[in-house]
Structures are given as C-alpha cells and as structure tokens.
Amino acid sequence: MARDPDEKVPMGRVVAPWGVKGWVKVEPYSDERDNLCGFRNWLLEKRGKLQPVAVAECKVHGAHVVARFEGCDDRDQAETWRGAQVMLRRGELPPPEPNEVYQADLIGLTVLGANGERLGRIVEILENPGNPVLRVAGEDRERLVPFVPPVIRAVDVEGGVVELEWGADW
Secondary structure: OOOOOOOEEEEEEEEEEEOOOOEEEEEEOOOOHHHHHHOOEEEEEEOOEEEEEEEEEEEEEOOEEEEEEOOOOOHHHHHOOOOOEEEEEHHHOOOOOOOOOOHHHHOOOEEEOOOOOEEEEEEEEEOOOOOOEEEEEOOOOEEEEEOOOOOEEEEEOOOOEEEEOOOOOO
C-alpha cells in the first residue's frame, strides 16, 4: 500500500522545557533516539494546530532528546510546546529496516489472537519504560498488549494485520 509522502508521522512528544535557554525535552517514539536529531525541520502539533519549526540544536540526553528551536530563546517560550506531538513528513523518513515498523503504521491494524480470532484494532500505542503497549479496542472489550517478540507473532502492515500469541480470553 503506497503511503502519502506528505502524511504526518508522530515521532515523539515534547514533555517539558529543559533548562532556561529555550530548550525542550522530547520523549522519542523510537529506541533510536539520535535519529530524530538528524531532521532539521519538525512539525509540532498541539491542540489540532500544526506548526513547522526549525531545529537549531538537538542532542540525545539519556532516554530523551533535547532540542532548541530557532527563535525559542527562553524557558517561557519552550513551555508553550509542552505536550506537543513531534511529527515528520513520511516522505522525509527512510523506509523501515526489515523486521521493523514505524509505530504510526500500526494504528488501525486488525489484531488477531492465537487461534485467528479477531480481537479488535490498534487504537493507540502507549510508551512504557520496558516496552511499548498496544491498546486494542475490540467489540467486547479493550486489551493492553505488550509489543514484545514473545507476544507478537507477525506484523503485516501492507495486509493490515498483527498476529499475536494471545488468547481471546486473556
């Protein structure tokens, strides 16, 4: 399935200002935190409004990325970005490596249990310290499924399906 190169892909979230000189702390949605620093133009989405920003400086800081945007020179300006989603245009992203997937591509996929039963669709990916968790909304209930190899059998983005080693009664 061809993807729109202008589609906005969530890559992280601004969690707080960092320091007093206009820097922000970003929680990246990837284990490869330094990849986000390779992009000089981000789109920040907050309250439904999309704002392009030029990244003046960026570096990895522990489990996070810290960045300063052009024209953002103090803590008060940085505070305005708290909670903003960091987005990139799909056309700027490299294709995922084999056996990798962009988390944004999982949203909306149908989830099948161990016996082929339909458990629902992925509606959100929750970031946890240990591993991402899929929030799967089914007709009967909602499930939280760890996105880890023992649980995930197969991911077929093109086919729109994620197969689990997970029972319908779990």
